[in-house]
Amino acid sequence: MPAQKFSAKAHTRTDYNYSNFHKSLLHENNSEDYALRHLYSLENTKVLLEKWGWSADQIKAGIDYATIDVYKNFVYLHITNKVTKRGELIKIRGISRFISKADFVSVLVERCWSKADPYKLQPGDNWDELIARGNTGDFYEVKLYQYEITCTCHAYSGIEKAFAQDPVATKHLMLNPVAQGQIPDKHIFAAWKYIGAETLRQYEYCWLERKETAMKEQAWQFNPEPERESEFADW
Numbered sequence: 001m002p003a004q005k006f007s008a009k010a011h012t013r014t015d016y017n018y019s020n021f022h023k024s025l026l027h028e029n030n031s032e033d034y035a036l037r038h039l040y041s042l043e044n045t046k047v048l049l050e051k052w053g054w055s056a057d058q059i060k061a062g063i064d065y066a067t068i069d070v071y072k073n074f075v076y077l078h079i080t081n082k083v084t085k086r087g088e089l090i091k092i093r094g095i096s097r098f099i100s101k102a103d104f105v106s107v108l109v110e111r112c113w114s115k116a117d118p119y120k121l122q123p124g125d126n127w128d129e130l131i132a133r134g135n136t137g138d139f140y141e142v143k144l145y146q147y148e149i150t151c152t153c154h155a156y157s158g159i160e161k162a163f164a165q166d167p168v169a170t171k172h173l174m175l176n177p178v179a180q181g182q183i184p185d186k187h188i189f190a191a192w193k194y195i196g197a198e199t200l201r202q203y204e205y206c207w208l209e210r211k212e213t214a215m216k217e218q219a220w221q222f223n224p225e226p227e228r229e230s231e232f233a234d235w
């Protein structure tokens with residue numbers, strides 16, 4: 001059984017009593033634990049610890065002992081400061097604190113942004129499509145809508161479902177100064193970089209420009225005679 005497949009230990013300690021909201025995020029098939037996997041993951045927690053001044057060694061020593069309990073409005077993180085190793089009690093850096101979901105959301109956005117590589121994109125068949133090349137040679141369709149981008153990769157659909165499971169995280173995604181509600185995914189942010197946007201507002205502006213340019217080109221392709229140009233002035 002792949003029970004521990006998604007760093008789930010921190011989410012499923014048998015000696016800890018999790019909140020009801022946390023329990024509601026746990027599913028029989030743990031590949032459906034989207035919010036726990038994508039938002040409240042050990043990877044995101046490590047980045048938060050780093051931001052709070054933990055050294056790489058302190059994180060390494062403690063992260064296996066983390067308990068991550070997700071409440072409706074915030075997250076509780078606990079790492080013990082005493083552990084037994086080879087029969088010996090040793091002291092490590094510990095923590096016990098509540099964390100805003102906004103912090104987890106912004107770490108997810110930052111991590112997707114830093115992994116986004118516009119050079120892995122190529123034009124699709126239409127002006128509102130880009131193709132993203134995966135590491136294993138597979139391809140994903142990145143579709144540019146006026147107010148959002150979607151992607152056909154697994155991470156995108158998982159992250160989308162993660163936010164669907166967690167309304168407060170979704171609220172923080174809307175308030176996030178970069179994402180402004182856009183589901184974060186490395187291919188989507190690659191598309192932003194590709195067309196020159198760093199926030200959703202900028203993306204919307206770039207999208208309109210891209211559309212206008214494409215429409216003009218299309219009009220010219222179908223009606224290249226200059227005397228007919230006035231018919232398309234509204235475009």
Ligand SMILES: [Zn+2]
Pocket residue numbers: 140151152153154155156185186187188
């Ligand atoms: Zn993607």
